[in-house]
Amino acid sequence: MRELLVHLDRSAGRLGGQVRSGLRDAIRSGRLPPGFRLPSTRALAENLGVSRGMVVDAYEQLIAEGYLTSRHGSGTQVTSACAAPQPAAAPGSADGPPITHDLVPGVPDLSEFPRAAWLAATRHVLNTAPHSAFGYPGPAGAAELRAALADYLGRVRAAQARPEHIVVVNGVAQGLSLVSQALRRFGRDVLAVEDPSSDRQRSIFTTHGLDVAYVPTDAEGIDVEALARTPARAVLVTPAHQYPTGVVLSPRRRAALVEWARAHDALIVEDDYDAEFRYDRDPVGCLQGLAPDRVVHLGSTSKALAPGMRLGWAALPAALIEQIRDLKTNADLGSATLAQLTLVRMLETGAYERHLRVMRAHYRKRRDAVAEAIAEHLPAARVHGVAAGLHLYVELPAGSDEEATVRRARAHGVRVEPMAAMRVIAPGPPAVIIGYATLSPDRLRAAVRLLAESVLPAAGRHG
Numbered sequence: 001m002r003e004l005l006v007h008l009d010r011s012a013g014r015l016g017g018q019v020r021s022g023l024r025d026a027i028r029s030g031r032l033p034p035g036f037r038l039p040s041t042r043a044l045a046e047n048l049g050v051s052r053g054m055v056v057d058a059y060e061q062l063i064a065e066g067y068l069t070s071r072h073g074s075g076t077q078v079t080s081a082c083a084a085p086q087p088a089a090a091p092g093s094a095d096g097p098p099i100t101h102d103l104v105p106g107v108p109d110l111s112e113f114p115r116a117a118w119l120a121a122t123r124h125v126l127n128t129a130p131h132s133a134f135g136y137p138g139p140a141g142a143a144e145l146r147a148a149l150a151d152y153l154g155r156v157r158a159a160q161a162r163p164e165h166i167v168v169v170n171g172v173a174q175g176l177s178l179v180s181q182a183l184r185r186f187g188r189d190v191l192a193v194e195d196p197s198s199d200r201q202r203s204i205f206t207t208h209g210l211d212v213a214y215v216p217t218d219a220e221g222i223d224v225e226a227l228a229r230t231p232a233r234a235v236l237v238t239p240a241h242q243y244p245t246g247v248v249l250s251p252r253r254r255a256a257l258v259e260w261a262r263a264h265d266a267l268i269v270e271d272d273y274d275a276e277f278r279y280d281r282d283p284v285g286c287l288q289g290l291a292p293d294r295v296v297h298l299g300s301t302s303k304a305l306a307p308g309m310r311l312g313w314a315a316l317p318a319a320l321i322e323q324i325r326d327l328k329t330n331a332d333l334g335s336a337t338l339a340q341l342t343l344v345r346m347l348e349t350g351a352y353e354r355h356l357r358v359m360r361a362h363y364r365k366r367r368d369a370v371a372e373a374i375a376e377h378l379p380a381a382r383v384h385g386v387a388a389g390l391h392l393y394v395e396l397p398a399g400s401d402e403e404a405t406v407r408r409a410r411a412h413g414v415r416v417e418p419m420a421a422m423r424v425i426a427p428g429p430p431a432v433i434i435g436y437a438t439l440s441p442d443r444l445r446a447a448v449r450l451l452a453e454s455v456l457p458a459a460g461r462h463g
Protein backbone atom coordinates (compact mmCIF):
# COMPACT_ATOMS: atom_id res chain seq x y z
CA MET A 1 0.00 0.00 0.00
CA ARG A 2 1.32 3.42 -0.89
CA GLU A 3 2.24 5.72 1.96
CA LEU A 4 0.53 8.99 2.45
CA LEU A 5 1.85 12.02 4.29
CA VAL A 6 -0.58 14.14 6.29
CA HIS A 7 0.97 16.81 8.49
CA LEU A 8 -0.44 16.78 12.00
CA ASP A 9 0.23 19.35 14.69
CA ARG A 10 -0.30 17.35 17.85
CA SER A 11 -0.07 20.44 20.07
CA ALA A 12 -3.00 22.04 18.24
CA GLY A 13 -5.54 19.35 19.22
CA ARG A 14 -8.55 18.27 17.11
CA LEU A 15 -6.52 15.56 15.39
CA GLY A 16 -9.58 14.13 13.62
CA GLY A 17 -10.26 17.50 11.97
CA GLN A 18 -6.62 17.77 10.98
CA VAL A 19 -6.67 14.35 9.29
CA ARG A 20 -9.80 15.37 7.38
CA SER A 21 -8.55 18.76 6.23
CA GLY A 22 -5.07 17.38 5.46
CA LEU A 23 -6.58 14.83 3.08
CA ARG A 24 -8.96 17.36 1.55
CA ASP A 25 -6.14 19.83 0.90
CA ALA A 26 -3.99 17.09 -0.64
CA ILE A 27 -6.80 16.22 -3.07
CA ARG A 28 -7.55 19.83 -3.93
CA SER A 29 -3.92 20.66 -4.64
CA GLY A 30 -3.60 17.64 -6.91
CA ARG A 31 -1.04 15.98 -4.63
CA LEU A 32 -3.45 13.04 -4.51
CA PRO A 33 -4.56 12.70 -8.13
CA PRO A 34 -7.95 11.42 -9.34
CA GLY A 35 -8.03 7.63 -9.09
CA PHE A 36 -5.40 7.51 -6.32
CA ARG A 37 -6.11 4.55 -4.01
CA LEU A 38 -5.93 5.52 -0.38
CA PRO A 39 -4.40 3.22 2.21
CA SER A 40 -6.76 1.17 4.35
CA THR A 41 -8.04 3.02 7.40
CA ARG A 42 -6.00 0.72 9.63
CA ALA A 43 -2.77 1.30 7.70
CA LEU A 44 -3.20 5.08 7.60
CA ALA A 45 -4.11 5.23 11.28
CA GLU A 46 -0.97 3.28 12.14
CA ASN A 47 1.09 5.45 9.90
CA LEU A 48 -0.16 8.70 11.36
CA GLY A 49 -0.24 7.43 14.95
CA VAL A 50 -3.96 8.22 15.41
CA SER A 51 -6.95 6.03 16.25
CA ARG A 52 -8.53 4.10 13.42
CA GLY A 53 -11.88 5.74 14.22
CA MET A 54 -10.47 9.16 13.30
CA VAL A 55 -9.43 7.93 9.88
CA VAL A 56 -12.77 6.15 9.33
CA ASP A 57 -14.54 9.44 10.19
CA ALA A 58 -12.28 11.41 7.84
CA TYR A 59 -12.88 9.01 4.94
CA GLU A 60 -16.65 9.03 5.53
CA GLN A 61 -16.74 12.80 5.64
CA LEU A 62 -14.76 13.15 2.40
CA ILE A 63 -16.95 10.51 0.72
CA ALA A 64 -19.95 12.57 1.73
CA GLU A 65 -18.32 15.70 0.33
CA GLY A 66 -17.59 13.91 -2.97
CA TYR A 67 -13.78 13.95 -2.74
CA LEU A 68 -13.53 10.20 -2.21
CA THR A 69 -15.40 7.19 -3.56
CA SER A 70 -15.57 3.86 -1.86
CA ARG A 71 -16.26 0.72 -3.82
CA HIS A 72 -16.45 -2.75 -2.45
CA GLY A 73 -13.35 -4.65 -3.47
CA SER A 74 -11.38 -1.66 -4.73
CA GLY A 75 -11.04 0.31 -1.52
CA THR A 76 -11.26 4.09 -1.27
CA GLN A 77 -10.14 6.25 -4.16
CA VAL A 78 -9.90 9.93 -4.99
CA THR A 79 -12.98 10.72 -7.11
CA SER A 80 -12.13 11.13 -10.75
CA ALA A 81 -14.05 14.41 -10.96
CA CYS A 82 -11.58 15.94 -8.48
CA ALA A 83 -9.20 17.17 -11.14
CA ALA A 84 -6.19 19.08 -9.88
CA PRO A 85 -5.89 22.71 -10.92
CA GLN A 86 -4.57 22.72 -14.46
CA PRO A 87 -1.09 24.15 -14.94
CA ALA A 88 -0.77 27.02 -17.38
CA ALA A 89 -0.29 25.81 -20.94
CA ALA A 90 3.32 25.58 -22.06
CA PRO A 91 4.25 28.58 -24.19
CA GLY A 92 3.43 27.96 -27.78
CA SER A 93 1.60 24.70 -27.19
CA ALA A 94 -1.75 26.35 -27.58
CA ASP A 95 -0.72 28.27 -30.71
CA GLY A 96 -2.52 27.11 -33.78
CA PRO A 97 -3.48 23.62 -34.80
CA PRO A 98 -1.81 20.53 -33.36
CA ILE A 99 1.70 19.71 -34.53
CA THR A 100 1.31 16.74 -36.86
CA HIS A 101 4.83 16.72 -38.31
CA ASP A 102 7.47 17.63 -35.75
CA LEU A 103 10.81 18.24 -37.43
CA VAL A 104 12.48 19.90 -34.46
CA PRO A 105 16.05 18.62 -34.13
CA GLY A 106 17.75 17.14 -31.10
CA VAL A 107 15.63 14.05 -30.48
CA PRO A 108 16.41 10.53 -31.73
CA ASP A 109 13.68 8.01 -32.56
CA LEU A 110 12.47 7.24 -29.05
CA SER A 111 10.35 4.33 -30.28
CA GLU A 112 13.58 2.52 -31.19
CA PHE A 113 15.09 2.56 -27.70
CA PRO A 114 16.72 -0.89 -27.35
CA ARG A 115 14.40 -1.99 -24.56
CA ALA A 116 15.15 -5.71 -24.75
CA ALA A 117 18.93 -5.21 -24.76
CA TRP A 118 18.74 -2.66 -21.94
CA LEU A 119 16.52 -4.99 -19.93
CA ALA A 120 18.91 -7.93 -20.42
CA ALA A 121 21.84 -5.74 -19.41
CA THR A 122 19.97 -4.42 -16.36
CA ARG A 123 19.08 -7.97 -15.33
CA HIS A 124 22.72 -8.98 -15.60
CA VAL A 125 23.79 -6.00 -13.50
CA LEU A 126 21.22 -6.69 -10.79
CA ASN A 127 22.25 -10.33 -10.66
CA THR A 128 25.95 -9.65 -10.44
CA ALA A 129 26.64 -6.21 -8.96
CA PRO A 130 28.12 -6.20 -5.45
CA HIS A 131 26.20 -4.49 -2.64
CA SER A 132 28.68 -1.62 -2.86
CA ALA A 133 27.13 -0.67 -6.22
CA PHE A 134 24.15 0.68 -4.27
CA GLY A 135 26.26 3.02 -2.15
CA TYR A 136 27.09 6.63 -3.01
CA PRO A 137 28.98 6.67 -6.28
CA GLY A 138 32.34 8.34 -6.61
CA PRO A 139 32.21 11.73 -8.35
CA ALA A 140 34.11 10.46 -11.40
CA GLY A 141 31.65 7.66 -12.10
CA ALA A 142 31.89 3.86 -11.98
CA ALA A 143 35.42 2.63 -12.64
CA GLU A 144 33.99 -0.07 -14.93
CA LEU A 145 32.28 2.53 -17.13
CA ARG A 146 35.33 4.77 -17.28
CA ALA A 147 37.40 1.78 -18.44
CA ALA A 148 34.78 0.76 -21.00
CA LEU A 149 34.48 4.33 -22.29
CA ALA A 150 38.26 4.75 -22.58
CA ASP A 151 38.27 1.66 -24.78
CA TYR A 152 35.17 2.65 -26.78
CA LEU A 153 36.16 6.27 -27.38
CA GLY A 154 39.66 5.20 -28.34
CA ARG A 155 38.37 2.66 -30.85
CA VAL A 156 35.42 4.54 -32.30
CA ARG A 157 36.34 8.22 -31.93
CA ALA A 158 40.15 7.97 -31.95
CA ALA A 159 40.20 9.65 -28.55
CA GLN A 160 43.19 9.36 -26.24
CA ALA A 161 41.70 9.03 -22.80
CA ARG A 162 42.73 6.89 -19.91
CA PRO A 163 39.97 5.85 -17.49
CA GLU A 164 41.29 8.27 -14.86
CA HIS A 165 40.79 11.17 -17.29
CA ILE A 166 37.09 10.45 -17.65
CA VAL A 167 34.30 11.84 -15.50
CA VAL A 168 30.81 10.46 -16.03
CA VAL A 169 28.24 13.26 -16.28
CA ASN A 170 24.49 13.61 -16.75
CA GLY A 171 24.71 14.47 -20.43
CA VAL A 172 26.70 17.03 -22.39
CA ALA A 173 24.61 19.72 -20.71
CA GLN A 174 26.04 18.90 -17.29
CA GLY A 175 29.51 18.60 -18.80
CA LEU A 176 29.15 22.14 -20.14
CA SER A 177 27.88 23.36 -16.82
CA LEU A 178 30.83 21.85 -14.92
CA VAL A 179 33.36 23.11 -17.47
CA SER A 180 31.83 26.60 -17.31
CA GLN A 181 32.28 26.61 -13.55
CA ALA A 182 35.83 25.32 -13.86
CA LEU A 183 36.68 28.06 -16.37
CA ARG A 184 35.48 30.67 -13.89
CA ARG A 185 37.59 29.10 -11.15
CA PHE A 186 40.62 29.37 -13.43
CA GLY A 187 39.81 33.01 -14.16
CA ARG A 188 38.84 32.42 -17.80
CA ASP A 189 35.72 34.49 -17.96
CA VAL A 190 35.18 34.56 -21.71
CA LEU A 191 34.06 31.50 -23.67
CA ALA A 192 34.16 31.64 -27.45
CA VAL A 193 31.21 29.96 -29.12
CA GLU A 194 30.49 29.24 -32.77
CA ASP A 195 28.06 31.47 -34.64
CA PRO A 196 25.57 30.04 -35.43
CA SER A 197 25.19 27.61 -32.56
CA SER A 198 22.64 26.01 -30.28
CA ASP A 199 20.65 28.78 -28.60
CA ARG A 200 19.58 26.30 -25.91
CA GLN A 201 23.08 26.02 -24.49
CA ARG A 202 23.75 29.73 -24.04
CA SER A 203 22.16 30.12 -20.66
CA ILE A 204 24.39 27.34 -19.29
CA PHE A 205 27.44 29.56 -19.80
CA THR A 206 25.88 32.83 -18.74
CA THR A 207 24.32 31.29 -15.62
CA HIS A 208 27.84 30.49 -14.47
CA GLY A 209 28.98 34.04 -15.14
CA LEU A 210 30.86 33.54 -18.40
CA ASP A 211 30.83 36.13 -21.13
CA VAL A 212 30.29 34.68 -24.57
CA ALA A 213 32.33 35.80 -27.59
CA TYR A 214 30.75 34.64 -30.84
CA VAL A 215 33.02 33.54 -33.66
CA PRO A 216 31.88 33.13 -37.26
CA THR A 217 31.91 29.75 -38.98
CA ASP A 218 32.15 29.02 -42.69
CA ALA A 219 32.31 26.00 -44.97
CA GLU A 220 35.37 24.71 -43.07
CA GLY A 221 33.99 25.28 -39.57
CA ILE A 222 35.06 27.86 -37.01
CA ASP A 223 37.13 30.80 -38.25
CA VAL A 224 40.27 30.40 -36.12
CA GLU A 225 41.71 33.80 -37.13
CA ALA A 226 38.57 35.49 -35.89
CA LEU A 227 38.78 33.41 -32.71
CA ALA A 228 42.32 34.65 -32.13
CA ARG A 229 41.03 38.25 -32.20
CA THR A 230 38.70 37.62 -29.24
CA PRO A 231 39.87 37.79 -25.63
CA ALA A 232 38.67 34.19 -25.10
CA ARG A 233 41.03 31.52 -23.85
CA ALA A 234 38.44 28.79 -24.11
CA VAL A 235 36.24 27.81 -27.04
CA LEU A 236 33.29 25.48 -27.52
CA VAL A 237 33.15 23.72 -30.88
CA THR A 238 31.16 20.96 -32.61
CA PRO A 239 33.88 19.58 -34.93
CA ALA A 240 32.23 16.32 -36.06
CA HIS A 241 29.07 18.02 -37.30
CA GLN A 242 28.78 21.73 -36.65
CA TYR A 243 25.55 22.53 -34.88
CA PRO A 244 23.44 23.57 -36.70
CA THR A 245 25.07 23.91 -40.15
CA GLY A 246 26.39 20.34 -40.31
CA VAL A 247 29.90 21.35 -41.47
CA VAL A 248 32.74 18.99 -40.54
CA LEU A 249 35.71 20.94 -39.17
CA SER A 250 38.38 20.75 -41.89
CA PRO A 251 41.81 19.20 -41.20
CA ARG A 252 43.43 22.61 -41.73
CA ARG A 253 41.15 24.27 -39.18
CA ARG A 254 41.65 21.41 -36.71
CA ALA A 255 45.38 21.99 -36.81
CA ALA A 256 44.94 25.77 -36.57
CA LEU A 257 42.59 25.43 -33.62
CA VAL A 258 45.00 23.23 -31.67
CA GLU A 259 47.83 25.61 -32.52
CA TRP A 260 45.74 28.54 -31.23
CA ALA A 261 45.06 26.65 -28.00
CA ARG A 262 48.74 25.92 -27.46
CA ALA A 263 49.83 29.46 -28.29
CA HIS A 264 47.25 31.03 -25.95
CA ASP A 265 47.34 28.44 -23.16
CA ALA A 266 43.69 27.93 -24.04
CA LEU A 267 41.15 25.14 -23.68
CA ILE A 268 39.01 23.62 -26.43
CA VAL A 269 35.68 22.14 -25.43
CA GLU A 270 34.55 19.58 -28.00
CA ASP A 271 30.82 18.81 -28.10
CA ASP A 272 30.69 15.43 -29.87
CA TYR A 273 26.89 15.34 -29.68
CA ASP A 274 25.93 13.17 -32.66
CA ALA A 275 29.18 11.78 -34.03
CA GLU A 276 27.96 8.17 -33.97
CA PHE A 277 25.74 8.86 -36.95
CA ARG A 278 27.84 9.22 -40.03
CA TYR A 279 26.45 7.80 -43.24
CA ASP A 280 28.56 8.16 -46.34
CA ARG A 281 32.15 8.17 -45.15
CA ASP A 282 34.13 6.87 -42.24
CA PRO A 283 33.68 8.96 -39.13
CA VAL A 284 36.17 11.73 -38.61
CA GLY A 285 38.16 11.17 -35.43
CA CYS A 286 37.55 13.54 -32.56
CA LEU A 287 39.63 16.62 -31.91
CA GLN A 288 40.57 15.40 -28.45
CA GLY A 289 42.72 12.68 -30.04
CA LEU A 290 44.94 15.39 -31.55
CA ALA A 291 45.52 17.27 -28.31
CA PRO A 292 44.31 15.46 -25.18
CA ASP A 293 46.12 18.01 -23.02
CA ARG A 294 44.09 20.89 -24.53
CA VAL A 295 40.68 19.42 -25.32
CA VAL A 296 37.73 18.56 -23.09
CA HIS A 297 35.77 15.96 -25.02
CA LEU A 298 32.05 15.80 -24.17
CA GLY A 299 29.69 13.10 -25.37
CA SER A 300 26.51 11.37 -24.25
CA THR A 301 24.03 8.60 -24.98
CA SER A 302 21.34 11.17 -25.79
CA LYS A 303 21.34 10.49 -29.53
CA ALA A 304 22.60 6.89 -29.50
CA LEU A 305 20.04 5.70 -26.93
CA ALA A 306 17.74 8.43 -25.65
CA PRO A 307 18.10 11.88 -24.06
CA GLY A 308 16.10 10.68 -21.07
CA MET A 309 19.06 8.54 -20.03
CA ARG A 310 20.97 11.67 -18.95
CA LEU A 311 24.21 9.74 -19.25
CA GLY A 312 27.34 11.22 -20.73
CA TRP A 313 31.06 11.62 -20.29
CA ALA A 314 33.84 14.18 -20.19
CA ALA A 315 37.37 13.15 -21.19
CA LEU A 316 39.55 15.77 -19.55
CA PRO A 317 43.05 17.19 -19.75
CA ALA A 318 44.95 16.19 -16.60
CA ALA A 319 44.96 19.78 -15.31
CA LEU A 320 41.16 19.82 -15.07
CA ILE A 321 40.38 16.44 -13.53
CA GLU A 322 40.55 17.49 -9.88
CA GLN A 323 38.38 20.58 -10.43
CA ILE A 324 35.73 18.78 -12.42
CA ARG A 325 35.50 15.94 -9.88
CA ASP A 326 35.12 18.52 -7.15
CA LEU A 327 32.41 20.38 -9.07
CA LYS A 328 30.62 17.13 -9.86
CA THR A 329 30.61 16.30 -6.14
CA ASN A 330 29.06 19.68 -5.42
CA ALA A 331 26.52 19.22 -8.18
CA ASP A 332 25.09 15.82 -7.27
CA LEU A 333 27.64 13.51 -5.55
CA GLY A 334 28.01 11.54 -8.78
CA SER A 335 25.79 10.01 -11.46
CA ALA A 336 23.47 7.07 -10.81
CA THR A 337 25.48 3.85 -10.73
CA LEU A 338 22.98 1.28 -12.03
CA ALA A 339 22.54 2.98 -15.40
CA GLN A 340 26.33 3.28 -15.69
CA LEU A 341 26.82 -0.44 -15.06
CA THR A 342 24.05 -1.26 -17.51
CA LEU A 343 25.82 0.81 -20.16
CA VAL A 344 29.03 -1.08 -19.37
CA ARG A 345 27.22 -4.35 -20.05
CA MET A 346 25.79 -2.94 -23.31
CA LEU A 347 29.31 -1.93 -24.38
CA GLU A 348 30.93 -5.21 -23.31
CA THR A 349 28.40 -7.44 -25.07
CA GLY A 350 28.45 -5.38 -28.25
CA ALA A 351 24.74 -4.55 -27.84
CA TYR A 352 25.48 -0.81 -27.90
CA GLU A 353 27.32 -0.94 -31.20
CA ARG A 354 24.77 -3.36 -32.68
CA HIS A 355 22.07 -0.85 -31.83
CA LEU A 356 24.06 1.93 -33.46
CA ARG A 357 24.50 -0.10 -36.65
CA VAL A 358 20.76 -0.73 -36.87
CA MET A 359 19.98 2.92 -36.15
CA ARG A 360 22.43 4.19 -38.76
CA ALA A 361 20.54 2.27 -41.45
CA HIS A 362 17.22 3.44 -39.99
CA TYR A 363 18.20 7.13 -39.98
CA ARG A 364 19.90 6.93 -43.33
CA LYS A 365 16.56 6.01 -44.93
CA ARG A 366 14.95 8.97 -43.23
CA ARG A 367 17.69 11.33 -44.29
CA ASP A 368 17.38 10.11 -47.87
CA ALA A 369 13.62 10.58 -47.79
CA VAL A 370 13.98 14.21 -46.67
CA ALA A 371 16.76 14.99 -49.13
CA GLU A 372 14.80 13.47 -52.04
CA ALA A 373 11.60 15.22 -51.05
CA ILE A 374 13.43 18.55 -50.86
CA ALA A 375 14.93 17.96 -54.31
CA GLU A 376 11.43 17.26 -55.60
CA HIS A 377 9.30 19.86 -53.82
CA LEU A 378 11.81 22.60 -53.02
CA PRO A 379 14.44 22.33 -55.77
CA ALA A 380 15.68 25.87 -55.16
CA ALA A 381 16.63 25.05 -51.55
CA ARG A 382 20.19 24.09 -50.63
CA VAL A 383 20.68 21.19 -48.26
CA HIS A 384 23.73 20.95 -45.97
CA GLY A 385 24.93 18.50 -43.36
CA VAL A 386 23.70 15.34 -45.07
CA ALA A 387 26.78 13.29 -44.24
CA ALA A 388 26.12 12.93 -40.54
CA GLY A 389 23.85 13.49 -37.60
CA LEU A 390 20.08 13.54 -37.27
CA HIS A 391 19.23 16.88 -38.85
CA LEU A 392 19.73 18.86 -42.05
CA TYR A 393 20.46 22.54 -42.46
CA VAL A 394 18.28 23.74 -45.33
CA GLU A 395 18.72 27.14 -46.96
CA LEU A 396 15.33 28.18 -48.25
CA PRO A 397 15.09 29.52 -51.82
CA ALA A 398 16.78 32.92 -52.09
CA GLY A 399 14.42 35.73 -51.17
CA SER A 400 12.24 33.62 -48.85
CA ASP A 401 10.96 35.03 -45.58
CA GLU A 402 12.28 32.60 -42.95
CA GLU A 403 10.04 33.68 -40.11
CA ALA A 404 6.87 33.83 -42.19
CA THR A 405 7.64 30.45 -43.73
CA VAL A 406 8.16 28.82 -40.33
CA ARG A 407 4.93 30.38 -39.08
CA ARG A 408 2.95 29.23 -42.10
CA ALA A 409 4.41 25.72 -41.87
CA ARG A 410 3.35 25.66 -38.23
CA ALA A 411 -0.18 26.57 -39.31
CA HIS A 412 -0.04 23.46 -41.50
CA GLY A 413 1.01 21.36 -38.48
CA VAL A 414 4.71 21.25 -39.42
CA ARG A 415 7.25 22.40 -36.84
CA VAL A 416 10.71 23.30 -38.09
CA GLU A 417 13.36 25.27 -36.27
CA PRO A 418 14.17 28.68 -37.75
CA MET A 419 17.81 29.70 -37.96
CA ALA A 420 17.25 33.21 -36.62
CA ALA A 421 17.55 32.24 -32.95
CA MET A 422 20.83 30.45 -33.58
CA ARG A 423 22.59 33.31 -35.34
CA VAL A 424 24.04 36.04 -33.18
CA ILE A 425 26.63 38.15 -34.98
CA ALA A 426 26.37 37.27 -38.63
CA PRO A 427 23.11 37.35 -40.56
CA GLY A 428 22.68 34.45 -42.94
CA PRO A 429 20.42 33.31 -45.70
CA PRO A 430 16.86 32.32 -44.78
CA ALA A 431 17.14 28.75 -43.53
CA VAL A 432 15.59 26.12 -41.29
CA ILE A 433 16.79 23.07 -39.44
CA ILE A 434 15.01 19.82 -40.16
CA GLY A 435 15.32 17.05 -37.59
CA TYR A 436 14.43 13.82 -39.35
CA ALA A 437 14.93 11.17 -36.69
CA THR A 438 11.43 10.76 -35.34
CA LEU A 439 9.18 10.52 -38.42
CA SER A 440 8.78 7.67 -40.91
CA PRO A 441 9.98 8.29 -44.49
CA ASP A 442 6.36 8.72 -45.66
CA ARG A 443 5.58 11.28 -42.98
CA LEU A 444 8.84 13.06 -43.73
CA ARG A 445 7.92 13.32 -47.41
CA ALA A 446 4.52 14.71 -46.47
CA ALA A 447 6.16 17.18 -44.07
CA VAL A 448 8.54 18.46 -46.73
CA ARG A 449 5.66 18.88 -49.17
CA LEU A 450 3.79 20.95 -46.59
CA LEU A 451 6.92 22.96 -45.85
CA ALA A 452 7.42 23.61 -49.56
CA GLU A 453 3.84 24.89 -49.78
CA SER A 454 4.57 27.18 -46.84
CA VAL A 455 7.56 28.99 -48.30
CA LEU A 456 6.75 32.66 -48.52
CA PRO A 457 8.80 35.30 -50.29
CA ALA A 458 10.20 38.19 -48.27
CA ALA A 459 8.92 41.77 -48.43
CA GLY A 460 5.31 40.83 -47.77
CA ARG A 461 4.59 39.41 -51.22
CA HIS A 462 2.47 36.44 -50.28
CA GLY A 463 2.42 33.93 -53.10
Ligand SMILES: Cc1ncc(COP(=O)(O)O)c(C=O)c1O
Binds near residue numbers: 302
Ligand atom coordinates in the same frame (compact mmCIF):
# COMPACT_ATOMS: atom_id res chain seq x y z
C1 LIG B 1 24.57 20.97 -29.89
C2 LIG B 1 24.12 19.92 -28.92
N1 LIG B 1 25.00 19.45 -28.03
C3 LIG B 1 24.65 18.49 -27.13
C4 LIG B 1 23.37 17.96 -27.13
C5 LIG B 1 23.04 16.84 -26.17
O1 LIG B 1 23.02 17.25 -24.88
P1 LIG B 1 22.82 16.18 -23.72
O2 LIG B 1 23.92 15.18 -23.84
O3 LIG B 1 22.91 16.98 -22.47
O4 LIG B 1 21.49 15.55 -23.91
C6 LIG B 1 22.42 18.44 -28.02
C7 LIG B 1 21.06 17.90 -27.98
O5 LIG B 1 20.22 18.19 -28.76
C8 LIG B 1 22.82 19.43 -28.94
O6 LIG B 1 21.93 19.92 -29.83
